[in-house]
Amino acid sequence: MKSLVQSILAIKDRDSVAMTTPFAIRALVTAALTLAIFMYCCLYATTTAADKTTTIGFSAELEGREADVREALESVVNDTIVHGTYVYDKEQTLSGAEAVESSKALGVWTGPGKIYYKVFRNALAPRNFKGSEDQGIITVRYVLQNVAPDRFRIYIDAVFVENEHRNVHPSEGIVESSEFREIAEWLKGIQLQEKKNEQSRARIDAEIAAKQDLLRRRQQEAARLADAEASAQDLVKRVQDLRHKVEMRVSTSGARVKSAPFEGAATLQSLKPSTDVVVLIISPYWLGIETSDGHRGWIRKEELVALP
The missing domain is CATH 1.10.287 (Helix Hairpins)
Structure with missing residues (x-):
């Protein structure tokens, strides 16, 4: 010049x-x-x-427990799919990606946060990357930052780098937003399942409390019936025995439930072996019982055994 x-x-x-x-x-x-x-x-x-060198990038916030947010993010990182792009029009899902520990495609991240990478190798002119017309590698980077208790910010960037010329083609933003949508859906599912689990635990606790209350009322009723048949002298002993034997099990030969405590009484039903019953009345040869479905009757003592 x-x-x-x-x-x-x-x-x-x-x-x-x-x-x-x-x-x-x-x-x-x-x-x-x-x-x-x-x-x-x-x-x-x-x-x-x-x-x-122009890039778009993506960032958004997620709310939830740290363990849930990490689980949702790691599920998407390891799902083998690069969301928001594809190679062939007939198959608009790009599967075959893998999670990696590091990548130089997006430079060095100097800020805080936990970093994840997902790459797809040998992609041919993937859609939604600026000017991509060659074969190369798609790299997606995720950075998760804790900004407040149970509140996180996630940064997502995606690029396509040609194998031969090493030209960099930034994403048009669809890949990043699609990856975030998958993460948010995973997190929503995890949180919904946790809510269902909490409701199930509460329902189980309520059922246990109801059964305990029913058993307590049955024991009280059994004590009143025993008081009507027994003398005041042995009442305490009968109640103590009843508490230890309030539930018994039908022996291996089965049992017949009678309407009254003698052989000639009508048979109300037959119980299969290993059927559990609640003992309400104790007499020398017969036991007044109640089945799980609420039917009451009398069974001979030798047809019942104690619970193991």
């Missing part, structure tokens, strides 16, 4: 006769055109380089 300017000045310093020659005029025109073309090329090169 310096020699070109010097040539122009040398031509200008010649005598006026030489400056008017056709050769001098052609030299000046050529020099001016060369300078204009050079400046245009410099401007175009600068604009092209800036376009190659």
